[in-house]
Amino acid sequence: MKLKSKFTFAQMISPKTIHQVMDAARIEEVVGDFVVLKRRGANLLGLCPFHNEKTPSFNVSPAKGIFKCFGCGQAGNAVGFVMEHEKLSYPDAIRYLAKRYQIDVLEEGNSEEVRQEVMDRESMYLLNQYAANYFAEQLWHTETGQAVGLSYFRERGFTDETIRKFQLGYHPEARSEFTDTALKAGYNKHFLKLTGLTIERDDGACIDRFRGRVMFPIHQVSGKVTGFGGRILTSDKKIAKYLNSPESEVYHKSQVLYGINLARKAMVSHDACLLVEGYTDVISLHQAGVENVVSSSGTSLTADQIRIIQRYTKNITFLFDSDAAGLKAAFRGIDMVLEQGMHVRIVQFPEGDDPDSFARKNSPLYVQDYIREKATDFIQFKTAVLLSEAGADPIRTAEVIRDIIQTLSLVADPIIRSLYVRECSRLLDMPEQTLIAELNKTIRSRRQKADERLAAPFEPEFPPDSPPDDATQEQVIPSALISEAQEADLIRILIKYANREFIFHGRNEANEPIDIQVRVGDFILNELITDHLEPENEAYRRIYNFVLETGDGDFPEETWYLQHPEPEVVVTAIHLTSVQHVLSEQWREMHGVYVSTEDATLGKTVMESVYAFKLRRVQMMLNALRQQMGSTSDESELMQMLEQYVSLENAKKELAGQLSYVIL
Numbered sequence: 001m002k003l004k005s006k007f008t009f010a011q012m013i014s015p016k017t018i019h020q021v022m023d024a025a026r027i028e029e030v031v032g033d034f035v036v037l038k039r040r041g042a043n044l045l046g047l048c049p050f051h052n053e054k055t056p057s058f059n060v061s062p063a064k065g066i067f068k069c070f071g072c073g074q075a076g077n078a079v080g081f082v083m084e085h086e087k088l089s090y091p092d093a094i095r096y097l098a099k100r101y102q103i104d105v106l107e108e109g110n111s112e113e114v115r116q117e118v119m120d121r122e123s124m125y126l127l128n129q130y131a132a133n134y135f136a137e138q139l140w141h142t143e144t145g146q147a148v149g150l151s152y153f154r155e156r157g158f159t160d161e162t163i164r165k166f167q168l169g170y171h172p173e174a175r176s177e178f179t180d181t182a183l184k185a186g187y188n189k190h191f192l193k194l195t196g197l198t199i200e201r202d203d204g205a206c207i208d209r210f211r212g213r214v215m216f217p218i219h220q221v222s223g224k225v226t227g228f229g230g231r232i233l234t235s236d237k238k239i240a241k242y243l244n245s246p247e248s249e250v251y252h253k254s255q256v257l258y259g260i261n262l263a264r265k266a267m268v269s270h271d272a273c274l275l276v277e278g279y280t281d282v283i284s285l286h287q288a289g290v291e292n293v294v295s296s297s298g299t300s301l302t303a304d305q306i307r308i309i310q311r312y313t314k315n316i317t318f319l320f321d322s323d324a325a326g327l328k329a330a331f332r333g334i335d336m337v338l339e340q341g342m343h344v345r346i347v348q349f350p351e352g353d354d355p356d357s358f359a360r361k362n363s364p365l366y367v368q369d370y371i372r373e374k375a376t377d378f379i380q381f382k383t384a385v386l387l388s389e390a391g392a393d394p395i396r397t398a399e400v401i402r403d404i405i406q407t408l409s410l411v412a413d414p415i416i417r418s419l420y421v422r423e424c425s426r427l428l429d430m431p432e433q434t435l436i437a438e439l440n441k442t443i444r445s446r447r448q449k450a451d452e453r454l455a456a457p458f459e460p461e462f463p464p465d466s467p468p469d470d471a472t473q474e475q476v477i478p479s480a481l482i483s484e485a486q487e488a489d490l491i492r493i494l495i496k497y498a499n500r501e502f503i504f505h506g507r508n509e510a511n512e513p514i515d516i517q518v519r520v521g522d523f524i525l526n527e528l529i530t531d532h533l534e535p536e537n538e539a540y541r542r543i544y545n546f547v548l549e550t551g552d553g554d555f556p557e558e559t560w561y562l563q564h565p566e567p568e569v570v571v572t573a574i575h576l577t578s579v580q581h582v583l584s585e586q587w588r589e590m591h592g593v594y595v596s597t598e599d600a601t602l603g604k605t606v607m608e609s610v611y612a613f614k615l616r617r618v619q620m621m622l623n624a625l626r627q628q629m630g631s632t633s634d635e636s637e638l639m640q641m642l643e644q645y646v647s648l649e650n651a652k653k654e655l656a657g658q659l660s661y662v663i664l
Contacts, residue, residue, distance in 0.1 A: 013094050014106035021094050022563050024101040025078035028062045034085055034221060035311050036268055049085060049311050050074045052303070054341030054412055059578075066562050066570075068578045075574035080567045086222060090567065092122055096222070120191075124250045127182070127191050128217075128225035134178060135169025135215040145170040149214045152233055156280060157360040162287045165262070166216070171230060173212040176205075196227075196246040210243060216279045218251070218297075219261040221308070227251035229258070229279055229297065244297065254302040257309070258282055258295040266292035267312040274347075274371070275301070275309075276319050276355045284359035288367040293319075300333035306340050317345040317375050321354040331382055338410040344378035347371050379407055379420050383427045401428060405435065409442040484537055486613045491540040492576040493609055494524060494547050498555035502603035520606050521547055521555040527610045533617055539572045615655040622648050 028044055031037065037044035037060055048058035048069040057071035068075040074084060082093040098105045138145040139153075149170030153163050171178060179198045183189060189206065192198035198206050213230030220226050227245030245251045257263075259282040267273045274293040276282055285293045296305055309316060316337060320327050327348070337344055347370075349358045359367050383404050390396035404424055411417040421439065425432040498521030505515055525548060528534060535541040547555055561573035622645065629641050 013091050017098065017103065017106045018094055018565060020103050021097045021101065022077075022079070024103060025065075025097045026062065027065045027067060027078045027081070028060055030078040030097065030100075031060050031067055031081055034264075036313070047310055047314075048072060048074065049307065052307055052310070052340055064559065064562055066574050066578075068574050070578075073575070075571050075578065076567060077563055077570050079565075080570055083567065086220070088121070090565070095122075121249055123188065123191050124195050124248065125224050125226075127187055127195055127197070128227070128250070130182065130185070130187065131178070131195075131197055131228070132167050132169065132215075132217040132225045134181065135171055135217075136164075136167055137169075138172055139163075139168065139170040139214075142170075142172070144172060148233060152214055156284075156356075157287070158283060159287065162283060165286070166259075166283055167225075168283075169215040169217070171208065171210040171213050171215055175207045175211060177211075178208045179206045194248055195250070196248060209245075213243065216258070218245070218256055218258055220256070221260050221264060223261045224250075226256060227253075231279075252304075253297060253299070255304040255308075256297070257305055258297055259286070260294050260308065262286065263292050263294050264312055267309070271313050272315040272317060273309045273313050274317050274319055278354075278356065281319070281355040281359075284356045285367070288359040288362075288364040290359075290364075290368060290371065300330065301337060303336070303340075306337055306342070310340065310342065314341065315343045315345070317347055317371070318378075319347045319349070319355045319371070321349050322351040327385065334378060335407055335410055338378070338407065339412075341412050345375040346378050346381040347374050347376070348381075379404070379411075380423060380427065382407065383424055387427065401430065401435075401438075404428070405438050405442055408435075408439055409446060486609070486616050487535045487537050487540050488576055489609050490524065490613050491535060491543050491572075493606055494521060494555075495543065495561055495573055495577055496558050497521075497602060497606070498524075498547055499557065500602060502606060504603065504607075519555075520602070521550075523606060524610055527614070531614060531617075533614065539568060542569065543572065611655050615652065618648055618652045618655060622652065 028037065031044075031046075035046040035049050035058065037046040038056075039045075040059075042061070042063060044060040044062070045056045046058045046060070047053055047056050048071055050069060051072040051074075053071050058067065058069045060067045066075065066077050067081055076084065078097060079090065079093045082088060082096050083090060086093070086096065088096060095105055097103075139149045140146070149168075150163075153168060158168075176198075179189075179192060182192060182197075189198070189200075192206070193200055196209055199209050200206050210228060210230035212234070213232050216229040216231070217225045218227045218229060227248070227250070229245075230243045232239050232241055232243075244253060247253065258279055263273070263282075270292045272292055274285070274290065276285070276293060276295050278295055279297075282293050282295045285291075294309070296302075318330065318334065320330065334344055349355065353361075358370075362370070383400075386400040386403060387397070390400050408417060408420055408424065411420060417439075421432060421435050424430075425435055428435070498519070500520050501517050502520065502523075503515050504518050504523060505513065528544075535544050543561065546561075550556065558573070558577060561569055564570050564573070625641055625645050625648065629638060629645070632638055632641070
């Protein structure tokens, strides 16, 4: 079966490669690289990586090879997931999966314009990887790199194995040594500037951004180098100690976590994420055997970073030094984490220590035990810290209580929140009912503000009391929605059952009842073609045309749509065929509950859908004709319209009768 396709990007990769990738890629493995999935019947369930949620609504169907989030609506197959999650084009997503499943990619020609658009991001990633290799080479195999960079890392207690594990490097001090080397190696100056590795001055001269610094490559979850952090080794206070890559198409500081590529598996196995401030904190803890650790690179956690952590665990532990000022500054950011439904704990290191220094001066076993034993619930920790500062001052104590209540109001789980209230009542020496009353007041206030934001008044296009002259009851939006819903149901049936057969109770030329065995696809096509009808929705019409183009052969099966190279086709098919809840077979066995399935009543379902679709179209034609009749003054034209109107009314009655028969 050959079907036309308007998809162009995929033509850069041979169909053979695409088919190999689609056959090899298992949706549960691809999604499982990024999302913690738990078995739920025949499917898998997890927290959606595309929006913040506290209750899992992200479903993966290994049998169909698809995913769908019933919270935000994102859906697709393995290729679509990689495209959306890693922000890749279709060809790049195919290449990504080909690499994962060790499939050779066969390229085919395409226009330079399309190729350039698709490959720009990949060029930046390739350049970043080249730079990481170059900096590592400078560190290990040049005299200056060994004397300056390697000695610095070793003085910090990093073993050679750890240095290689994190791909640490050294950038030479010469003003343009890296840029010159990269240009000689064939890399484009345009991408050198876009990645921020090179700075072009006003006079056109190019200089290296990170010269004279030890280098920390920053990776995506997938392991691609997305940017760099560089640390100066001199004591010059006029120069920033740390320097990061600038924002670019491949590097967004608010969306990356240092060490996530090495931490994600440990985060899943430990069901916890440890968060630190700096690069060296992550590296030292890894060396101490603590691998479920990431860094926010010196900034407060962002919503995007929280979302990344939530893919792997709902438990996060912040590791702090003993600096009280820094600790209080972090409290505000931690409140945001609580608001996302995560469980937060705090570990504070002894005075004078941060995670890096503590890990270096103690044995790995002691470090691991300390973190496990000293982890304190955040709300209890915050209450104790703020109360100790308030002392006996009643005004400051009242401020502390309000602050704690504000934090408590962010805890979504009512059971956990009530336990916190009980503990805070003890710590604050305050009646539990007083805290509950203030807490409820705070929660109501927040909900009221949220409702006000959502309840923005709807502004109609014309005042309610003065509708336009041509407005009719059938023109309101619900009518259009009903029409599209009927189209959707018709196309859903074509996707799922086009090749299935059912018994159609019709009549022969002598008007005698006759039973005809017919395929679903043939019946629907015949009914629509006879009346010159087709779906108005572009996405539905495209699938209808797929069925139409098959001629007398087999119609496409559901899996054909779900694994189609065009993401739009895949998403449409998933949205039309996915059902969030299915009645368990145990209801029949345990409770004697019998519910007829669509399979069992397929003929009725098909005919009802077709007749309802046609009836809606006839009604729309009647509405349009009524408007035309009201605006014409030509008597002969009006008579023609009346004849057409009567014909449509008869068709409407006939369809209504058929529909009534089907329903009954």
